[in-house]
Amino acid sequence: MKEALASLDLGTQIRKLRNKRDLTLQDLANMTGLSKPNLSQIENNFVTPPIATLLKIATALGVPIGHFFQDSPQETNMVVVRKEDRYGVAKGPHISHIGYQYEPLAYPKVDKAMEPFIVHMEEREAKDIVYNNHRGEEFLYVLEGKLEFRCGENSVILEEGDSLYFDSIVPHGYRGIGGPAKTLAVIYKPA
Structure with a gap:
């Protein structure tokens, strides 16, 4: 797996798109519901945004979330991403607040309604x-480990082989239990 966080440079990509659209940080904060200081930290690469936060930013800037992961976008009906071409996002000490690391699985595809990720969830209290929350729906399939998923007032423990489908507008979060957990997560965002 490539160590491509530095070359991915999410913060610079976001800043360039925001400036291209003549938006201030405050404009983007108003459009996303995120705080101006949080957006500044993201743009300066001090923090890596969770998937839901990046989705809110992408929507406000008028691009699909996959825009941020594309080295060379492919205009095709099919894309293949080889295991050795995948890379992790949100690695390192500056992301301990997120509680997970994610790998985009279909980043070369330009226009898609679903965004699949492998998500590595840390064990935490x-x-x-x-x-996080955002418009759309999500599907989780536990590949390894055990996790607690919370959505609104509901809490459920999922183990290897379990799956979950939910409305992602409701605030939701998860954590590894008894060690890290690895899941396949598919996010659907309506147009």
């Missing part, structure tokens, strides 16, 4: 779960 329930009080440290980070909650």
